[in-house]
Amino acid sequence: SAYHPETDGQTEVINRCLESYLRCFASEQPKTWSYWVPWAEFWYNSTYHISIGKSPFEVVYGRQPPTILKFLSNETKVAAVALELSERDEALAQLKLHLLKAQQQMKKYADNKRRDLKFEVGExxxxxxxxxxxxxxxxxxxxxxxxxxxxxxxxx
Structure with missing residues (x-):
């Protein structure tokens, strides 16, 4: 666990983050969690990280992550591709909604535990x-x- 210095704490932090993403993505159908792993990985790697000042993707590849464009109907003649692309767009919209909710919830819980203390000289x-x-x-x-x-x- 992250409380033991002999373990890799950074891995624990990333695992907790990905677990949180997967919990949000698959909350309605928990058995589908494996479907969401690549999306969670992409989201994590393309999200801005305060500690490094950019996304992990930018650090590794030196450029912005590729944009996932919205699929417009009648853009392809192959029905299977059209279905796959429309499902992808639906999944991305759901991801954004769930991640926004999760971020707001995590901020709320973190802020509840914080308090602003001011100390005076001599205390x-x-x-x-x-x-x-x-x-x-x-x-x-x-x-x-x-x-x-x-x-x-x-x-x-």
């Missing part, structure tokens, strides 16, 4: 030790009972 504070990543400064025999906060420290 006393405790530092929180993050579970599974940091350990108490004093080595304890039973880590479950070890302090979760360290301090107090005076703000100078």
């Amino acid at each position: 006393w504070v405790f530092l929180k030790l993050r579970p599974h990543r940091q350990h108490s400064v004093v080595k304890r025999i039973n880590q479950k009972l070890a302090a979760r906060f360290y301090g107090p420290f005076k703000i100078i």
